[in-house]
Amino acid sequence: MAEEINEFARAIGAVTPSPQSEYYSTFRSLFKRSNYFLLSGKFLMIKISRTDKPFWGIGKDFVDLLNNFDYFLILLVSNKEGWVFSKAEVSSNINSKKWRLREADNNYKINPPLPDRNSFHSPQDFQRKIGLQS
Numbered sequence: 001m002a003e004e005i006n007e008f009a010r011a012i013g014a015v016t017p018s019p020q021s022e023y024y025s026t027f028r029s030l031f032k033r034s035n036y037f038l039l040s041g042k043f044l045m046i047k048i049s050r051t052d053k054p055f056w057g058i059g060k061d062f063v064d065l066l067n068n069f070d071y072f073l074i075l076l077v078s079n080k081e082g083w084v085f086s087k088a089e090v091s092s093n094i095n096s097k098k099w100r101l102r103e104a105d106n107n108y109k110i111n112p113p114l115p116d117r118n119s120f121h122s123p124q125d126f127q128r129k130i131g132l133q134s
Contacts, residue, residue, distance in 0.1 A: 004079035005035050005046045011079075011123035012132075014039040014046075040132060043071035048082075057107035058099075063090065072130060075110060083118040084129055 009015075014037035037044040043066055047056045056075050066087070073090050076082035085093070093099045099108040120126040127133040 002035075002048050002050075004048055004076060007079040008074075008076060008123065009037050009044070009046065012039060012126055014044050039072075041070070043069050044074055045071060046074045046076060048076040054112055056110040057102075057105070058110065060101060060106045060108060063094070063108065067091070074126070075114070080123060081119070081121045083114045084120060084126060085118055086130075089118070 016034075016037055035046045037046065045058065045062065045066065047058065049056055054075075054077050058073065069087075071087050073085045074082060075085075090099075093110075094101075094108060099110050101107070102109050118129070120129050124133060
């Protein structure tokens, strides 16, 4: 998995359950890739785009699963900056068809422009956006 995702996760204090945890096997069976984390009791789905014109895809099945919990979707363009969306904002963007489902791969496609209110430029800025720092 992208080292930038792991660097960002470490910088904000996000974790995965430890292998000794009773939740580890369930977590790993649900989330095969290393871009799902926990932070302050919430799930994080972290995606990164490395293209000149950024874009991201998020699987409908994962969105449906995560809708049973509180979560944030983080769309990175580097290990320090990107956009963050709450569960409610993800649902709103999907319901309003700003993020359209591509049935061929069952992924919602996300393209800029994205709202400035959701952008962050450092891990500390991200933490302020989600209310972990003042």
